Amino acid sequence: MYIVTGGAGFIGSAMVWKLNTMGIDNILVVDNLASTEKWKNLVNLRYVDYMHRDAFLDLLLDDCLPWNVKGIVHMGACSSTTERDADFLMENNYRYTKALCDFALQHGARFINASSAATYGDGSCGFDDSVETMHRIKPLNMYGYSKQLFDLRAHAEGKLDSIASLKFFNVYGPNEYHKDDMRSVVCKAFSQIGSEGVMRLFRSYHPDYPDGGQKRDFVYVKDCVDVMWWLLENPSANGLFNIGTGNARTWNDLARAVFSAMDVPERIEYIDMPEQLRGKYQYYTQAPVQRLADAGCPVTFRSLEDGVKDYVQNYLAAEDPYLDPRAGV
Numbered sequence: 571m572y573i574v575t576g577g578a579g580f581i582g583s584a585m586v587w588k589l590n591t592m593g594i595d596n597i598l599v600v601d602n603l604a605s606t607e608k609w610k611n612l613v614n615l616r617y618v619d620y621m622h623r624d625a626f627l628d629l630l631l632d633d634c635l636p637w638n639v640k641g642i643v644h645m646g647a648c649s650s651t652t653e654r655d656a657d658f659l660m661e662n663n664y665r666y667t668k669a670l671c672d673f674a675l676q677h678g679a680r681f682i683n684a685s686s687a688a689t690y691g692d693g694s695c696g697f698d699d700s701v702e703t704m705h706r707i708k709p710l711n712m713y714g715y716s717k718q719l720f721d722l723r724a725h726a727e728g729k730l731d732s733i734a735s736l737k738f739f740n741v742y743g744p745n746e747y748h749k750d751d752m753r754s755v756v757c758k759a760f761s762q763i764g765s766e767g768v769m770r771l772f773r774s775y776h777p778d779y780p781d782g783g784q785k786r787d788f789v790y791v792k793d794c795v796d797v798m799w800w801l802l803e804n805p806s807a808n809g810l811f812n813i814g815t816g817n818a819r820t821w822n823d824l825a826r827a828v829f830s831a832m833d834v835p836e837r838i839e840y841i842d843m844p845e846q847l848r849g850k851y852q853y854y855t856q857a858p859v860q861r862l863a864d865a866g867c868p869v870t871f872r873s874l875e876d877g878v879k880d881y882v883q884n885y886l887a888a889e890d891p892y893l894d895p896r897a898g899v
Contacts, residue, residue, distance in 0.1 A: 571637035572802075575600040575623065575670070576646030580746040581684065581738070581794060583611035583893065585643050587745075588795035590616050590895035598637070600626045600646060607748040614894035627666060630673050641680035641802050644670050650752060651688060651711045663716035664723075671724065671733060680805050681733040682798055685721055687787075687812070688714030689737060693852055699737055699810040699861050701725055710850045721810060731808050734801045739814035739857045742877070743791030744885040744893045755821070756788075756878055759828045760886045767834065769825045772843040776853045781840040782822035787814035787857045790877030796869045797862070807865040814857025815871040827875045831882035 572589060576582035577599030586597055595616035602623045603609050612620075621629075623646060629635050647663045667683060674681035690697050691708045704722060709715040724730040742754035759769045771782045779785075794813055801807055822838065829836045843851065872880070885891045 571596055571598055571618075571639050573598045573600060573639060573642045575626075575642070575644045576684075577601050577617070577620075578603055578608040578611050579645060580611075580743075580749060581741060581791060582643070582645035583608075583615065583745045584743065584791045584795045585645065585798055586612075586615045586617060587893040587895055588792075588799050592799065598626075602646075611745045611748070611892060614890070614892050614896070616895065623666075627669060631669060633673075639674070639677060639679040641682070642670055642674050643682045643798060643802070645684045647684060647717075649686075649713065651713045653713055656712045659712050659716040660719075663713070664719050667720045668723065671720075671729060675729060675732055680802055682801055683720070683733060683735040684717075685735045685737045685810065686714060686717040687737045687739045687814070687855060687857070689718040689721065690714075690855070692850075693854055696858075697812065697856060698858055699812040701730065701810065704810065730810070734808055735810050736798070736801075737810060737812045737857070738794065739787040739789050739812065739855055741789055741791050741794055741813075743881050744891060745791070747891065755824060756828055756881060757886065759825065760832065760882060763828060763832055763834055768837045768839055769828065770839045770841050771821045771825060772851075773840045774853070775843065775848055775851075779853050782825065782838060783820050784851075785818040785820050785854045785856070786824075786852075787816070787818050787855050788824060788874050788877070789814045789857075790872050790881070792880075793869060793871045793877070797867060800867050800869060804866070807867070809861070811862045811865070812857035812859055813862075814855075814859060815874075816857055816859040818854060818856035819874045823874060824878070827878040828882060830875070831879045832887075 574582050578601040597617040599617050599620045689709050691710045695706045709718050742756045746753050773781045825838050
């Protein structure tokens with residue numbers, strides 16, 4: 571049995587899709603569907619059971635899971651960078667992850683964890699995914715800190731050498747539609763351009779970056795799950811790993827890629843950034859990916875243009891925009 575927590579969410583459901591494409595459907599999906607639209611991510615996928623996150627944790631803590639677990643892919647977390655309930659994030663993101671990690675290691679199951687590039691804060695200490703750097707970086711929000719805290723604790727307890735904890739950069743792609751304001755700019759831009767013919771980007775408030783020239787490491791979700799599958803199959807590859815392309819691109823580049831994929835004339839407008847974001851805004855992120863390469867991972871990441879084209883033309887503009895293993899990779 572493979573267990574995918576957050577399995578109805580964005581990256582989690584994409585991982586279920588990836589397992590399906592590899593011929594695996596012996597999967598338990600763990601999530602909290604509540605009244606969200608996440609259930610739609612599951613409709614095209616194959617899995618044997620679904621369990622609410624709280625019921626699953628109860629069984630796990632009582633050591634009563636009725637399966638031989640081969641691997642746990644832990645994508646379940648509150649990923650809102652604006653969540654202010656710190657106690658909730660401590661329980662839901664930090665302690666839940668600790669319990670899953672302990673269970674996996676005690677039962678010989680592979681454990682893949684979602685950390686986050688939000689742990690790097692403003693980037694002033696760089697984006698190196700080494701344990702030497704992890705003690706210096708300072709997250710800018712409680713979400714990033716909840717992820718950082720688990721990585722620090724796993725290292726202190728000597729467990730980081732037996733698991734893979736992944737720092738995802740700016741992920742975009744199918745099955746993110748339920749995320750509302752947390753959707754990628756590609757997804758938002760498709761709707762905005764389709765209805766208004768224009769894409770709006772934040773003005774820059776940093777002298778080194780022109781409007782729209784702020785940079786991010788944009789990574790396609792299909793490439794992320796290719797890496798995660800390789801890590802599942804290669805349990806000797808452990809520690810912290812950045813998941814990004816290693817190539818920072820501007821928001822203007824992203825806008826042009828969306829316009830091109832939609833075959834619509836380019837029209838970009840720049841708007842004021844909300845006051846509350848200006849002191850916490852990252853002007854540059856880029857994932858050093860040498861550790862992943864040194865571990866032997868063979869995944870080649872798509873260019874921004876190729877990823878956006880696949881997303882726009884084969885999903886956002888399609889009648890069924892959800893990942894479907896029957897539709898190929």
